[in-house]
Amino acid sequence: MLHAYRVAVVARIAAREEQQEGFTNALFAASRHWSVTLHVNKGLAGAGAEAIAAASNTATNPVMLDAFALLISAAHGAPAYPGIRGHEPDLANARRQVGAIRRAVGEIERLVLRRGSYLAESDFFETAWQQAFWGSNYPRLLAVKDKYDPDGLFIVHHGVGSERWSADGFTRLGP
Numbered sequence: 001m002l003h004a005y006r007v008a009v010v011a012r013i014a015a016r017e018e019q020q021e022g023f024t025n026a027l028f029a030a031s032r033h034w035s036v037t038l039h040v041n042k043g044l045a046g047a048g049a050e051a052i053a054a055a056s057n058t059a060t061n062p063v064m065l066d067a068f069a070l071l072i073s074a075a076h077g078a079p080a081y082p083g084i085r086g087h088e089p090d091l092a093n094a095r096r097q098v099g100a101i102r103r104a105v106g107e108i109e110r111l112v113l114r115r116g117s118y119l120a121e122s123d124f125f126e127t128a129w130q131q132a133f134w135g136s137n138y139p140r141l142l143a144v145k146d147k148y149d150p151d152g153l154f155i156v157h158h159g160v161g162s163e164r165w166s167a168d169g170f171t172r173l174g175p
Contacts, residue, residue: 003075003094006105006123009061009116010038010069012045019111026107033104034097036073042118043067061135063116071108072121073101119158129158 014023030036044055045068052065075097080089109115117126119133130138141160145152155162155169164174 001077001080001089003077004098004101004123005072005074005121006101007073007117007121008071008105008108008112009063009067010043010071010108011063011066011112012043012068013066014111015045015068023111026111030071030073030104030107033107034073034075034100036071036104036108038069038071040069042070059134059137059141060118061116061133062137063135064118067116070118070121071105073104075101122158124157126158130163133158134160 010023013019027036042064044052044065047055056062056065075094077090077093077097079087081087082089115128115132116135117123117132122129122133126132134141138160145161149161152161152164152172155165157169162169165172
């Protein structure tokens, strides 16, 4: 059972020589709260012009175009089944883990000029999800959604246009 999952896009600037000490210190500070991993296969910094151009014409948050890594911190627990004795969720432990992960990633986010993430690799409780998942692409994506799905039939949690629906997805809140 996943308790927490938080991501920070690490821009190419963090790898510059004059930024390395600050970035290293932030990584160390993060590790005092919870473990973090750097996924260098996620960023496009240093990619060829053709790859950058192709990626810039997608829904992916444009901050990924200048990212050299995606920092991920996550926690999980044993499978939990509410109401089944011996398998109840350990909510206190889950909340402790969530807090530790938010503090760990917060150490890195202080260095990040623009937040970013992938929808599929994100914090379920992200409050600034439009900016985190799609960045400057969000208005264009919302216009496309309005054109091809004007009734908002297709929604997902924190998907484009989902702010127009109640948190449970059953009640439309506005146009």
